[in-house]
Amino acid sequence: MQSYIRHRRLRASEQIRRMVREHHVHVEDLIYPIFVVEGENIKQEVPSMPEVYHYSLDRLHEEMDELVRLGISSVIIFGVPAEKDERGSSADDEQGIVQKAIRYIKEKYPSIYVIADTCLCQYTSHGHCGIVENGVIVNDASLTRLVSTAVSQARAGADMIAPSNMMDGFVYEIRKGLDEAGFSHIPIMSYAVKYASSFYGPFRDAAHSTPQFGDRRTYQMDPANVREAMREAASDVAEGADMLIVKPGLPYLDVMVRVRERFDLPVVAYNVSGEYSMVKAAALNGWIDEKQVVTESMLAFKRAGADLIITYHAKDLARWLKGGE
Template sequence: MQPFERHRRLRKTTAMRNLVREHHVRIEDLIYPLFIVEGEGIKEEVPSMPGVYHFSLDRLDEELQEVVSLGIQALLVFGVPADKDDCGSQAYAEDGVVQKAIRRIKEKHPELLVIADTCLCQYTDHGHCGVIGEGYVQNDPSLALLAQTAVSQAKAGADVIAPSNMMDGFVAAIRQALDEAGYADVPIMSYAVKYASSYYGPFRDAAHSAPQFGDRRTYQMDPANAREGLREAAADVAQGADFLMVKPALAYMDMVQRLRERFDLPLVVYNVSAEYSMVKAAAANGWIDEQQIVWETMVGFKRAGADLIITYHAKDVARWLQGGK
């Protein structure tokens, strides 16, 4: 018989497999999204996202306490305002829902790292991520409002600004505004490679941000394009981004690997709403082992090259890492 390698020697026992495991998921890798709404006494489950809730500020403390008890260290904060207008003015209002939420989180748990989603879509009455002119999302006028939003979030206490709008030049505009306002030490987590994806469907239930006309394909990326994503990321790096993100994650792991090979910045993936909801639906029907599926997905993100994972599964993953169910 010809000699052959015995790869199975390193798979024989649990201890052996643990010893030679190449990629690991840690609690410190997880970023947990929160949806804050205006009003009082509100804790309402998002219909299409089991286990994900809208919280009013007065109900936020119980969620924060659970997050802290699980060892999760970073939050991504989204706001759902009561009032919307054509320029998304509540996005950059001093007393806006996100600004108030950031201040409350930092007051109650200053150790938590607060990442502020910086976009206009939740705040505009048309649901687009920028200013509309002649039926089209205008790039440069939108940059001014996004920069104003970023500064207001940093002033409220945000540790990281995470612009998700996909306007050309958004990193440069926000970096300049933050620096000029005295927030040179606040980093930018750029949604660098963000596709116009159907995987965002349930999120629009959560953020109340569905476009009222058209779609977002003139500014979010075509799912068929990969080289374009590298150009987008390179532009953001040149403009001063501190983190790069790929969104969605699961169907775009090739892009995660491409960015990992090309750039040295911390790389983030967003395990988006439909990726979450599909797992929850299948698990509710008894078709899959939820824990094993989620765990395999998280490891897949790390294997592709992600450093950090934004995921609605964060609390469950943290429990499993602590040995709970």
């Protein structure tokens, strides 16, 4: 007589569960977002993102020292300039806040890998990711500004450029611009699949980048589409991307799986602000076990094929991986 198939044999203890575990999250997988602002003596918590702060350059060492202590070796930099205008003029300023932050980190913390987010939304008075003409976000004029911004970030010392603007041709033009400026060695981590998501609200609070009119649905992707995501990723690969981001993360795990199956480049999950804030809010109310929920979410990204994870939970995760609370 045939006996039951005993799957539970490999779940009987923590030791055996660890031995047969298929996916793991390592601190090396984590990229931590940092928000830098003009001014002095600023460490200000983002209202909608508990434990995430705006830092002025003179206090940025507080964040960086902690990251080094925790073993987090890569960051992505977002800047909030003192002044904005319709064309995002400060985005490529050699003395812009992001450029200054990059130079500071590379000088004081040379072991940290610095990724520069390349977009215009933080720098434009209207909050859109490109140039606006007659109420329309225009593509090709935006590319010129974005290339200039990427080159200025590379000149400041960025190890990688991460363009998040979703203009057509942005990878091609930025790759060409970097190469012509002598930065052919700088990789591009493309926001290849970026949806027009409702999960970005807290980030826009942090980056002061809420659109002042309309929305971003003419350039970010429709949440209903997945075949379109494959076209977006394929074009970025053809144009020279070195890594592919899927953003947001958890609501689009199915898309991440398809990207992983089709392309051989490293895949990056962006665990976005809304995902972070929901978990933090529920944890602060005692409704969930934060450590368990965050760990489970990170494993979901790994199962879906992510090699790297951009996440505001990175510091907590690093503590937990070290065995702390």
